[in-house]
Amino acid sequence: MALIKCLDCGKDVSTEAAACPHCGRPVKTPGQIDRVKKYDTVVSSGQSALRALLTLDGGATIAFLTFIGHLWDKGTLSSESSHLFVAALQMFIYGTLLAVLAYGTIFLTNCLSSVEWHRSANAMFSVTVLLGFTSVGCFLAASWRAVEGLQAATKLI
Numbered sequence: 475m476a477l478i479k480c481l482d483c484g485k486d487v488s489t490e491a492a493a494c495p496h497c498g499r500p501v502k503t504p505g506q507i508d509r510v511k512k513y514d515t516v517v518s519s520g521q522s523a524l525r526a527l528l529t530l531d532g533g534a535t536i537a538f539l540t541f542i543g544h545l546w547d548k549g550t551l552s553s554e555s556s557h558l559f560v561a562a563l564q565m566f567i568y569g570t571l572l573a574v575l576a577y578g579t580i581f582l583t584n585c586l587s588s589v590e591w592h593r594s595a596n597a598m599f600s601v602t603v604l605l606g607f608t609s610v611g612c613f614l615a616a617s618w619r620a621v622e623g624l625q626a627a628t629k630l631i
């Protein structure tokens with residue numbers, strides 16, 4: 475047990491106390507502070523992971539569009555490969571949308587955790603993780619389709 479200064483009134487409060495006996499301000503135990511810190515770390519690393527994901531998906535979508543447009547111009551796009559390319563493009567777009575959605579939910583996670591709605595924040599974080607993984611799944615599926623489309627395209631040449 476240790477005494478700390480209350481952040482509101484400056485009087486000594488036991489770290490064991492739930493709240494300051496002088497002014498009633500809730501005392502955060504080191505364990506609680508740790509948890510909040512950990513949460514922040516998770517949220518911010520999640521945010522950078524999502525940023526990377528968004529760049530990846532968005533970049534792939536744009537690169538892919540340019541690529542398809544190029545093939546289209548040259549008239550080398552067979553119906554089989556164009557079908558696969560369109561499917562791939564669709565998946566890339568879904569992946570991007572999901573990454574954007576996950577970005578929104580991680581923002582909400584942050585808001586909810588800052589107002590200490592831990593349950594809602596946890597639920598929102600699960601949604602974020604789910605969206606993130608689905609987005610990665612879309613990206614992988616899209617890449618797979620793109621490779622198949624390329625194979626179909628090169629068969630002709």
Ligand SMILES: [Zn+2]
Binds near residue numbers: 482485494496497
């Ligand atoms: Zn106090």
